[in-house]
Structure formats: structure tokens, C-alpha cells
Amino acid sequence: MQRTSFADMTCSIARTLDIVGEPWSPLILRDIWVGITRFSDIQRDLGISRKVLAERLRWLVTHGVLERRQYAHHPPRHEYALTDKGYQLCDILLAITAWGDRWTAGDAGPPVLIRHRTCDHHVHAELRCSHCGTPLHAAEVDIEDGPGAAGPTPR
């Protein structure tokens, strides 16, 4: 899709979307995160076309989000694994899950529960301010030009 590339926009959101903004990519990352790591398994689980899956996996590997590993030599078999960069993308998936649970789950309740191993409770993700630690929301922040801004009206 995405005939217009976002890679050159002066915006961290746009540059992130350039890497994982295509609709299937977050679902592929989710699958690998929960342990569905092989080509055929991902294809079966998502119902994605094999062509598109191959394209996306290649793209995500070249952008350092995934790595392709050979886990068996005699029948040469491969799996995909998250890099550090990819694991941190999954944090965004936690934030997306929190929104989806709240606004799209309906009466049936959330499809999955998230158990935090640290405290052993069912939890959801909350955004906090890195400085003062209080809950952070989009309505409570101001946007200012940063060092990487371009031109007089950057974003």
C-alpha cells in the first residue's frame, strides 16, 4: 500500500509508521511475540497471503525489528525472532491492546488477559510521565520543536 513513503517526514510517528504502519505488520509482530515464529504458522494463524507475509518479514528483518534464524539444520528450518528494537515495538502493542480492550471488546470482555510476571496480577498498560511518574495523557502535553526539527514550522 502506502505509495507515499513516510520515511522522510520530520516526525517520529511517521517514521515509525514507515516501518510498521502497514496493517499486517503489528499482527505479525504480535504472533512472533506470543510464540508463533514460523512462516507457515504465522500464515495459518493470520490468514494473510503468503506473498504479503514474505514481503513483510523481509521488510521487518531489513529494518532490524526481526531476525531470521535457522533452528534446524538437517531439514533446514527457519524462524523469526524479535530483536531489542522489535521487543520495544511490542510495548506499543500493549498500549494498543489497552485501548482495544476498552473500546472494542464489548460485553464479552477482552479476548486475552495480560499477566504481569513481576506482580502476578492481570494488568493493563498505563502511560506514565518519565519525569514525574504521574499518568501521562495526550491532552496534558504541549508539543515543541526539538533538535531534529526542520524548517520554521516542523512537527
Add this chain to the structure above:
Amino acid sequence: MQRTSFADMTCSIARTLDIVGEPWSPLILRDIWVGITRFSDIQRDLGISRKVLAERLRWLVTHGVLERRQYAHHPPRHEYALTDKGYQLCDILLAITAWGDRWTAGDAGPPVLIRHRTCDHHVHAELRCSHCGTPLHAAEVDIEDGPGAAGPTPR
């Protein structure tokens, strides 16, 4: 493009992507969030085609993320505004910005800085556990079936 609808998947990530997973949608939300609220202004700012912008705005309004408001009567003029549901989506944008600042900004530094009005510092978003308050990361959680799960192997 998204010829395959994600709306019926038993997954909060998929259902969220069904609403805002198309690549332009997050950028449209960002623009409205930072105060670019009129059709022509958004179109100019993003360089998106007018046709696609009209489609996206309609979609986001029908899904309750935006509302279309008439802000002038005599020359009938409209603007788009975030609903509560839409404002909470912008929290995801904060998480995306944090990742993009870290992994795509390069030597120039982040394009924008986020000032938290509560503490008046430049900050970034951190994910915390809703129960124990410690930092929450994708590697530290287990996924379990929730009440809205479907079938024996839901996701």
C-alpha cells in the same frame, strides 16, 4: 488498502487496527491533536490526496474517534475534533513517538519535544503496570485467555 477486514478477529490489536490501522489514520489524528483541524489544512500538512483524506475522516467519524463540527455558520465551515475515544488513541501516539524518537531519530535528535504541563519538563511516555506501577514491558508478561476469547485457541 486492507482488503482483509480485521474487525471480526478475536484480538484487541486487530480490532484497533481495523479502525486506525491504515497508514494515514494515525497522522490524521496527530494533526487534529496538535490543532490542525480543518480539511484543507490537514491535506496541505500531510500531502495526502483529498480523496483518501475525505474517506478516512468519514471512517473515523463513523467509528466515534472524531466528530465533525461546524464552527462557522455564514460561510459554512467545518472542523474535526477528537472525542474521548479519539483522545485515548493519542496516548498510543505518545508511545509510538517514544519508540520513533529512540530508534529513528538519528543524530539530529527528536523532531519534537513533549512538555508535560503537570511537571513542566520535557518528557517521554513510559509504560507502567496498572497494578504494581513498575515499568511494564512486553517481555515481562504472559498472555492468557480472557472472557472474550473464542474457541480453544483464541488470541
Add this chain to the structure above:
DNA sequence: TCTCATCGGTTCCTTAAGGAGACCGACGAT
């Protein structure tokens, strides 16, 4: 009054991306 500009779109055409499914080589199992 005539002309020009703006806002918020709609319509049309071209091009590129997604979906379905056939095919394929390497290997293992029966």
C-alpha cells in the same frame, strides 16, 4: 456587478498493492 479566492469536498483515470492459489526444491516418513 464581475471576478477571483477559499473551503470542503466529489469524480475520473492511472498505477501499484493485496488476495488466491498454483508451483517448487529440499527433506523426512511410510
Add this chain to the structure above:
DNA sequence: ATCGTCGGTCTCCTTAAGGAACCGATGAGA
């Protein structure tokens, strides 16, 4: 010898994105 699995590639068709032109309602200026 045949069948099945894994990890893809290739081809064909449909559909969505991009670009540009057009449009009605209004307002501003000469």
C-alpha cells in the same frame, strides 16, 4: 515410490491509493 511439510516464489485478478480536475456555496475586492 509416494506423500507430506516447510519456506517460500510466481502469476493472475481485483481493488485501493495517488493525482488532478471540477464544483457549489460563500466572501472579498474593484
